[in-house]
Amino acid sequence: MNISVVGLGYVGAVCSACFANEGHNVIGMDIDKIKVDLINKGKAPIVEKDLEDYISRNVKEGRLKATISLKEAIDNSDITIISVGTPSETNGNINLKYIKEAAKAIGEKLKEKNDFHIVSMRSTVLPGTGKNVVIPIIEKISGKKAGVDFGYVSNPEFLRESTAIWDFYNPPKTVVGATDEKSYETFKKLYSFLNAPYFEVEIEVAEMIKYADNSWHATKVTFANEIGMICKKLNIDSHKVMDVFCADTKLNISTYYLKPGFAFGGSCLPKDVRAITYKAKSLDANTPLLNSLMPSNEFQIKRIYNEFVKPLKSKNVAILGISFKPNTDDLRESPILELSEILIGKGYKIKIYDSNILKAKEEGANKTLLENELWHINKRLVTNINDAIENADIIIIGNGSKEFADIIKNNKNKYIIDLMRVINQKSTKNYIGIAW
Numbered sequence: 257m258n259i260s261v262v263g264l265g266y267v268g269a270v271c272s273a274c275f276a277n278e279g280h281n282v283i284g285m286d287i288d289k290i291k292v293d294l295i296n297k298g299k300a301p302i303v304e305k306d307l308e309d310y311i312s313r314n315v316k317e318g319r320l321k322a323t324i325s326l327k328e329a330i331d332n333s334d335i336t337i338i339s340v341g342t343p344s345e346t347n348g349n350i351n352l353k354y355i356k357e358a359a360k361a362i363g364e365k366l367k368e369k370n371d372f373h374i375v376s377m378r379s380t381v382l383p384g385t386g387k388n389v390v391i392p393i394i395e396k397i398s399g400k401k402a403g404v405d406f407g408y409v410s411n412p413e414f415l416r417e418s419t420a421i422w423d424f425y426n427p428p429k430t431v432v433g434a435t436d437e438k439s440y441e442t443f444k445k446l447y448s449f450l451n452a453p454y455f456e457v458e459i460e461v462a463e464m465i466k467y468a469d470n471s472w473h474a475t476k477v478t479f480a481n482e483i484g485m486i487c488k489k490l491n492i493d494s495h496k497v498m499d500v501f502c503a504d505t506k507l508n509i510s511t512y513y514l515k516p517g518f519a520f521g522g523s524c525l526p527k528d529v530r531a532i533t534y535k536a537k538s539l540d541a542n543t544p545l546l547n548s549l550m551p552s553n554e555f556q557i558k559r560i561y562n563e564f565v566k567p568l569k570s571k572n573v574a575i576l577g578i579s580f581k582p583n584t585d586d587l588r589e590s591p592i593l594e595l596s597e598i599l600i601g602k603g604y605k606i607k608i609y610d611s612n613i614l615k616a617k618e619e620g621a622n623k624t625l626l627e628n629e630l631w632h633i634n635k636r637l638v639t640n641i642n643d644a645i646e647n648a649d650i651i652i653i654g655n656g657s658k659e660f661a662d663i664i665k666n667n668k669n670k671y672i673i674d675l676m677r678v679i680n681q682k683s684t685k686n687y688i689g690i691a692w
């Protein structure tokens with residue numbers, strides 16, 4: 257394929273050299289003449305392992321060159337990869353100056369080109385930047401239509417400096433969001449040499465994945481450092497702790513606990529987070545990430561009332577599932593129980609159905625709890641799911657119990673607030689999935 261790369265910094269120089277190495281004709285473009293001249297001399301514009309070898313070999317063999325002329329780059333390619341910088345503004349917002357300048361310049365050149373051309377965003381940009389910023393600029397200036405006259409692709413970069421070439425050939429994944437089928441197909445071919453998970457998604461999903469990744473990586477480092485600080489104060493070997501922690505691939509280093517939904521609760525997580533953060537405080541270990549967990553979790557509970565229940569202006573609510581997860585009767589620190597209490601306190605008429613709690617009410621350990629401490633919940637428990645929903649205008653699905661999926665499908669005239677994404681498809685306009 258004929259590829260141009262706009263911006264020859266860390267990302268652009270590496271992907272230019274590697275795509276050329278895969279046999280493509282690559283023309284790199286930068287406004288910085290020093291970088292352009294270096295590449296044309298077979299030299300690397302940045303310090304990166306093996307990059308100079310890749311550049312010099314591919315320049316010598318005629319598959320790679322660089323230019324300061326965008327016209328030359330666009331005229332000699334079918335795909336243009338944008339890899340200009342996206343630094344921070346002083347307030348933290350993303351600075352799209354270079355992206356907008358590149359988009360304007362590309363729009364100008366595409367105006368003069370008749371062939372279908374794909375513009376691919378490799379720079380990290382916030383969700384919505386493709387559809388709301390880059391595509392409109394190119395369309396306005398070129399007079400062409402995205403998805404018809406030119407393709408737009410979001411293809412975030414996952415390389416790490418210092419191992420960039422190895423990462424190019426061994427990425428954790430490839431993610432492609434595109435405006436049209438032709439662009440999806442072209443990119444599938446472009447990456448066919450890789451043996452890595454390949455995801456075709458919507459453009460905004462592709463853009464967001466990069467931020468989810470980097471936020472997660474930053475969270476991991478900060479988490480490990482905070483655990484390390486507590487260990488240090490307690491004279492415990494933090495690496496031993498984290499080695500064992502990381503060996504748990506069922507709950508710790510796994511997909512578990514990583515689906516957006518409702519607050520955490522239960523008999524362990526809140527109590528243990530409170531205990532370790534109190535301990536950290538008493539040791540003068542500053543652990544802002546761990547300290548943020550309880551307030552953030554409490555916000556999730558209040559948010560359901562403020563953002564979803566309150567605006568509906570109806571006071572009749574059915575709550576289906578009140579234990580903190582399905583298949584348990586444990587009510588300790590159940591966040592849905594707390595939500596119920598907020599609603600009761602605000603004068604809502606609520607009926608609660610939970611088959612496991614009903615069993616507990618008869619004989620289990622929770623019988624006394626319900627009768628003594630939770631009598632305000634106990635008197636609102638009904639024995640039949642239909643009894644709960646009959647006069648309700650709002651149904652809150654409190655846990656992921658399978659029996660609730662049909663309730664969503666069969667009650668399209670009522671507002672359904674699904675805290676767990678029990679169904680896999682948004683059904684009606686009355687359906688409010690908090691994780692959709």
Ligand SMILES: NC(=O)c1ccc[n+]([C@@H]2O[C@H](COP(=O)([O-])OP(=O)(O)OC[C@H]3O[C@@H](n4cnc5c(N)ncnc54)[C@H](O)[C@@H]3O)[C@@H](O)[C@H]2O)c1
Binds near residue numbers: 288291339414415
């Ligand atoms: N560096 C990394 O490890 C890495 C990894 C993944 C993603 N990213 C993302 O990739 C993007 C690029 O990062 P980088 O580190 O390569 O940036 P960089 O600053 O090293 O390089 C950007 C290049 O773009 C050039 N440029 C600016 N405006 C231009 C224009 N209008 N036309 C042509 N060239 C222009 C600059 O001269 C510079 O050479 C950023 O969005 C970054 O967040 C970087």
